[in-house]
Amino acid sequence: MRKVGEDVTDILDYVPGHFEVIQHIRPAFSCRRCESMVQTPMPSLPIERGQAGAGLLAHILVSKYCDHLPLYRQSGIYAREAVDLDRATMAAWVGKVTALTAPLVERIADHVMAAEKLHADDTPVPVLAPGTGKTKTGRLWVYLRDERPFGAATPPAVVYRYSPDRRGEHPRAHLAAFRGFLQADGYSGFGALYASANGQPAMVTEVACWAHVRRQFYDIHVASNAPIAGEALQRIGKLFDIERVAMGQPPEQRRLMRQDAARPRIDDLAAFLDASLATISGRGELAKAIRYARSRWTALTRYLDDGTLEISNNAAERAIRPLAMTESFYTSSSSTWKH
Numbered sequence: 236m237r238k239v240g241e242d243v244t245d246i247l248d249y250v251p252g253h254f255e256v257i258q259h260i261r262p263a264f265s266c267r268r269c270e271s272m273v274q275t276p277m278p279s280l281p282i283e284r285g286q287a288g289a290g291l292l293a294h295i296l297v298s299k300y301c302d303h304l305p306l307y308r309q310s311g312i313y314a315r316e317a318v319d320l321d322r323a324t325m326a327a328w329v330g331k332v333t334a335l336t337a338p339l340v341e342r343i344a345d346h347v348m349a350a351e352k353l354h355a356d357d358t359p360v361p362v363l364a365p366g367t368g369k370t371k372t373g374r375l376w377v378y379l380r381d382e383r384p385f386g387a388a389t390p391p392a393v394v395y396r397y398s399p400d401r402r403g404e405h406p407r408a409h410l411a412a413f414r415g416f417l418q419a420d421g422y423s424g425f426g427a428l429y430a431s432a433n434g435q436p437a438m439v440t441e442v443a444c445w446a447h448v449r450r451q452f453y454d455i456h457v458a459s460n461a462p463i464a465g466e467a468l469q470r471i472g473k474l475f476d477i478e479r480v481a482m483g484q485p486p487e488q489r490r491l492m493r494q495d496a497a498r499p500r501i502d503d504l505a506a507f508l509d510a511s512l513a514t515i516s517g518r519g520e521l522a523k524a525i526r527y528a529r530s531r532w533t534a535l536t537r538y539l540d541d542g543t544l545e546i547s548n549n550a551a552e553r554a555i556r557p558l559a560m561t562e563s564f565y566t567s568s569s570s571t572w573k574h
Contacts, residue, residue, distance in 0.1 A: 344394040350380040351415040354551035418442040443534035446547035451524035486542030493539045
């Protein structure tokens with residue numbers, strides 16, 4: 236037979252991951268003359284005297300926080316591999332790894348806080364109230380550094396902080412060392428950061444979010460199909476169209492593009508909103524949306540003069556979104572994730 240050709244067919248298959256038991260065998264020796272003992276010490280383990288290797292611990296945490304698999308689901312998955320891992324045991328491991336990685340978390344936080352511009356947001360989380368059998372509401376705060384939109388090579392990073400409530404003292408403490416631009420929603424708790432004190436200028440400059448402004452007009456448009464809301468949506472949409480073109484460009488080029496294309500549109504939008512406000516009821520939702528925008532106009536338009544700033548705080552909201560998918564909660568006495 237002679238070969239006249241061949242057919243090659245690629246089949247995508249899956250080989251399940253597997254567990255391994257690694258035995259550390261350490262013979263112990265005694266001297267017949269002096270009766271002294273000698274034995275090789277155990278290799279360092281992530282959890283002292285624990286039976287979980289670093290790879291297993293990393294897999295559990297990645298599955299929980301990146302793949303959003305609660306510990307009870309992981310327990311069932313591992314049981315199919317004939318490995319009995321109780322979720323209470325894994326919860327204890329999560330707590331141990333939290334302490335183990337704390338120095339790394341703080342180094343990441345230092346990197347984030349060293350930025351000249353941050354995005355910030357917060358979200359409610361259910362918190363166990365020990366002894367009551369109930370939960371209460373805590374907050375998770377996100378602080379994000381991302382300089383890729385203006386072409387910088389600095390690694391992006393995000394840090395999350397927990398607080399038992401939403402009082403403004405918490406973000407002020409988190410941002411005590413930060414100096415620069417802060418892009419966030421209109422939460423009043425950030426207000427003290429933007430205020431001058433003792434004759435000294437504020438160390439943090441507010442940058443507002445056009446996505447929050449747009450969302451208010453969008454909700455009104457969906458509920459009532461109000462023409463003014465629809466017109467505002469179209470005008471704001473044009474501003475976001477400009478940003479799509481500016482994405483990834485150097486700061487000065489972004490600034491020039493905004494001055495040329497966005498500033499005239501924003502000036503026209505301001506005139507449109509002011510004229511519209513005079514024609515509608517001051518107590519309606521549409522009037523509230525217009526006043527929300529106009530009262531923050533300086534912070535909303537600050538991005539026009541600085542190519543390192545963004546039009547919206549969507550980056551922080553994207554960093555918050557995975558938290559809602561992770562079925563986890565805090566204990567009120569600890570900032571460690573539990574399930």
